[in-house]
Amino acid sequence: MDQFILTFLKNASEKNFQQLTGRFLPHYFTLISKVGGMISPETLTSIQKALQEGRLADIVSKIQEVITAAENAVLEVAVIGESGTGKSSFINALRGLSHTAEEAADVGVVETTMHKTPYQHPKYPKVTFWDLPGTGTPNFLPDTYLDKVGFEYYDFFIIISSSRFTLNDARLAQKIKDSGKKFYFVRTKVDSDLYNEEKTKPTTFKEDRVLQQIRDYCLANLSDIGVSEPRIFLISNFDLDRFDFPKLEETLLKEVPCHKRHMFALLLPNISDASIEIKRSFLQEKIWLEALRSAALAFIPCMTFLMGFDLPQQEQCLKGYRSYFGLDDKSIEEIAEKLDTPVQDIKGHLKCLDFWSLVKDDSIVAKSINCVEAFCAVNGGPSSSVVQGFKAYILRSKFLNVVADDAKHLLREIETVNIA
Ligand SMILES: Nc1nc2c(ncn2[C@@H]2O[C@H](COP(=O)(O)OP(=O)(O)OP(=O)(O)O)[C@@H](O)[C@H]2O)c(=O)[nH]1
Ligand SMILES: [Mg+2]
Structure with missing residues (x-):
């Protein structure tokens, strides 16, 4: 007792x-x-x-x-990024769904997310992940994008990239910051980077070193395009317990308002x-x-x-x-x-x-x-x-x-x- x-x-x-x-x-x-x-x-x-x-x-x-x-806490999470970077896969992973599950967001090698789409968590209907249209598409205009998707509606933004973050991502991050909301950079597909590196340099390959290179590269790339002290999380949507996903979870939990933590956890x-x-x-x-x-x-x-x-x-x-x-x-x-x-x-x-x-x-x-x-x-x-x-x-x-x-x-x- x-x-x-x-x-x-x-x-x-x-x-x-x-x-x-x-x-x-x-x-x-x-x-x-x-x-x-x-x-x-x-x-x-x-x-x-x-x-x-x-x-x-x-x-x-x-x-x-x-x-x-x-x-009664409600949580609205916006997931943004260019086409094919793994937004839908990330959302499915957070919703605990395999890609083939009936309620899963479509995942594919061709551009599949064209419109902003809400995905409710199957067990927690008050939690919604928003799969937002690719920032790299010709229609993307950073100045009006946030207003168009209704930025005030979301608790925080996850900006996803599977290679280098773009100027559009940086502009978006700046706008999100100006609006007083939080954003997090997530670099997906590190599993395939590691796989490719090991295949091409089998004798010198070291996982830690490759991950550090990806991290440094993302940092340099983001500071080049004007984002100061970005927080970057390296993840694989296929293997969440490896890499930075646990750190991302912890950071998000620490930073959401207290009354939303219970549901999110x-x-x-x-x-x-x-x-x-x-x-x-x-x-x-x-x-x-x-x-x-x-x-x-x-x-x-x-x-x-x-x-x-x-x-x-x-x-x-x-x-x-x-x-x-x-x-x-x-x-x-x-x-x-x-x-x-x-x-x-x-x-x-x-x-x-x-x-x-x-x-x-x-x-x-x-x-x-x-x-x-x-x-x-x-x-x-x-x-x-x-x-x-x-x-x-x-x-x-x-x-x-x-x-x-x-x-x-x-x-x-x-x-x-x-x-x-
Ligand atoms: N190796 C690897 N592949 C991934 C990862 N995340 C996604 N993919 C693959 O990348 C492709 C695109 O993934 P999606 O989740 O559909 O990407 P998206 O950003 O939603 O794409 P659009 O809807 O077209 O904007 C699919 O073939 C996924 O299986 C990852 O972490 N590692
Ligand atoms: Mg998608």
């Missing part, structure tokens, strides 16, 4: 808020990942102040606001243990906030716990976690097909599929009773709603850890098959 929540229950019942106030921020920062959490610095300060002054109803409403904003593909851990932290943060909100509610007269212990709700929660980590039935079937393995062989290794054995675990009940006893010892008679609320907290944390561990396990299996 979370130490802060226990201390909260004990201290709030004694109306001793000073000690809690000092512990709040340090504890919060142990929960979140290095890309940040879903609460803005201003809101953190106001929650801390409310805690200091014992204004529990304000804590409840601020936490509620944070959760609602995160759940959940949609990112499970390409490494690190990306799985980032998702785990965001979900753990949400579970913790819900528990803190419930704990605060327990001290407000005439209020009951918002989160009781309703089994269908818990089952739904486990289903949600499985989906976030790509362990829903549809995703498992797709993985089985890719690995050419029977679905049952994959399912046999996953602990998160057995809801009942996770729920029946007696230690969950014992843990919730122990921590609630600490609360009730000072607060008066046992409150069953408090016990139920904490049972839900402990169970959800357990679901989350089991699902995240399963996701890492499956990732290992996929890597083993890919290497073999």
Whole structure:
């Protein structure tokens, strides 16, 4: 059980808020990942102040606001670049879709993106990637382009190139900057650059050196055309966990507004243990906030716990976690097909599929009773709603850890098959 929540229950019942106030921020920062959490610095300060002054109803409403904003966040990502640079492939990769999937953006060797096209994320409909028409086409006019595509509409821009960035890209970057939006340069197809280099210079080939050359070349090319201190990410759309894609993910997560981070973190593909851990932290943060909100509610007269212990709700929660980590039935079937393995062989290794054995675990009940006893010892008679609320907290944390561990396990299996 979370130490802060226990201390909260004990201290709030004694109306001793000073000690809690000092512990709040340090504890919060142990929960979140290095890309940040879903609460803005201003809101953190106001929650801390409310805690200091014992204004529990304000804590409840601020936490509620944070959760609602995160759940309703909308994200619009613009992907720009010349024809054939890999925009559609990049969008498909971020949407977790293969090129052949029904909802995938068309990918091809001939010019396929002629009009601005929105692609919703299949699992997160509030997130849309915009495949924007090639900047290299004869109709492209940098001065009017952003207005034409409605630049104020997007959260940030990804400018893609598979060779050298063009003057049009630079002009566009300048315009985006002037409009106060963020942009990121992405250099795709580094896998084929490496392949070609190795083929042509087999004796002297060194991957690191070639990547550095591509990076230096992009930097020189962009500074030549007037972009100062550009941020460039080298990627392969076919192999996201290699090269700079993880760094791109981290940078984007750090730089989007706090309330959009939660949703964005959940949609990112499970390409490494690190990306799985980032998702785990965001979900753990949400579970913790819900528990803190419930704990605060327990001290407000005439209020009951918002989160009781309703089994269908818990089952739904486990289903949600499985989906976030790509362990829903549809995703498992797709993985089985890719690995050419029977679905049952994959399912046999996953602990998160057995809801009942996770729920029946007696230690969950014992843990919730122990921590609630600490609360009730000072607060008066046992409150069953408090016990139920904490049972839900402990169970959800357990679901989350089991699902995240399963996701890492499956990732290992996929890597083993890919290497073999
Ligand atoms: N080797 C390699 N090929 C890639 C990569 N990304 C895309 N491609 C290939 O490049 C070609 C063009 O990719 P698309 O994703 O269709 O490019 P686009 O920018 O959407 O092209 P238009 O729609 O015509 O503007 C396809 O054959 C892709 O398979 C990559 O990272 N590495
Ligand atoms: Mg395209």
